[in-house]
C-alpha cells in the first residue's frame with residue numbers, strides 16, 4: 455500500500471507538497487491535510503482522493519491511514535507538531551527551519567533520542583539540487599584542493615509582509631548555513647553580520663540587504679549576500695574558491711538566447727521554480743527511505759546546528775558584529 459502522508463500546514467509549501475505527493479511521486483498518497491484555517495485545508499485537499507481535512511495535527515496523526523507526516527506550518531509551530539509525531543512514532547519530513555531557535559531544536563533532538571531512533575528529515579532541499587550535488591562531489595573529490603572560501607548570493611524578488619530583519623538570517627541564510635556545512639563538511643563556529651544602508655526598495659525598517667560571514671571549524675570562510683527585495687529575480691549562487699581553482703553554480707545559464715542585438719536568458723522568480731527539481735528529488739528520496747524504514751538526508755542534528763548558527767547570526771545582526779556559535783556535543787544517534 456502507498457505511504458499515507460499527513461501534510462501539516464496548507465500554505466505555499468504545504469500545498470506544493472500535496473501536489474507533489476498526489477501527482478509527481480510514486481509510492482505515497484496524501485491521507486490528510488491539516489491547517490488552523492479549515493477552509494484553507496479544505497481547498498488544498500479538494501480533488502485529492504480520500505483525503506481527510508483537519509485543524510488539529512494530533513487528530514490527523516492519530517488516524518489509522520497516516521503513516522508519515524510532512525510539517526510545512528510556520529517555524530514556531532514545528533516543535534509541537536514534531537513532538538506529537540514522536541508520540542505516534544511517525545517519520546517526519548519537516549520544512550526548514552527545524553525550529554526557530556536552538557533551545558527548541560535541542561528539545562526536539564532530546565525527544566528523538568528518547569525514541570531511540572531517528573525519525574526526522576529536515577527540508578534543506580538544496581542538498582537535492584543537481585547543481586549543488588555536482589559542486590559537492592567536485593569539492594569532495596579533492597581535484598581543486600582544499601576549499602578556502604565560499605561566496606554565496608541569495609536574492610528574492612520581494613519579501614512577504616511578515617518578514618523581519620532577523621528572518622533574513624533565520625529563514626533565508628539558514629539555507630547557506632546548511633549548504634556551507636554540507637558542502638565543506640565543517641561546523642560553523644562564528645557569524646558576522648554587516649549591515650549596509652537598506653535598499654529604498656525594501657519595506658520601511660527592514661534591514662535588507664545584509665552581508666554575512668560564516669567561519670568554520672575547518673578554517674574556511676563562507677560569505678553570503680542576502681537581499682530579499684532585489685526586485686528582479688530569485689537567485690541562489692555559490693562559488694567555491696579552492697587551492698587550485700574555483701567552481702561556481704547558480705548562474706542560470708540553462709538557456710541563453712541571442713536576438714536583436716542582445717543576448718540573455720530568464721531569471722526564476724521564486725524558489726518553487728528554481729528548486730522544483732530539488733523538491734521532487736527530496737520528496738522522492740524521503741518517500742523511498744521511509745518505505746524502507748530508514749531515515750536519510752539532513753536530520754535533526756543538522757536542523758539544530760542551523761538553528762544554533764542562525765541564533766548567533768541574529769545576535770550578530772543586532773550588534774552589527776560577530777557572535778560565536780555554541781553547539782552541544784553531537785549525540786551518538788547522529789554520529
Ligand code: ISE
Nearest residue numbers: 609610625626627629682725
Ligand atoms: C523561504 O522561507 C525559503 O526557504 C526560500 O528558499 C528563501 O529563498 C527565502 O528567502 C525564505 O524566506
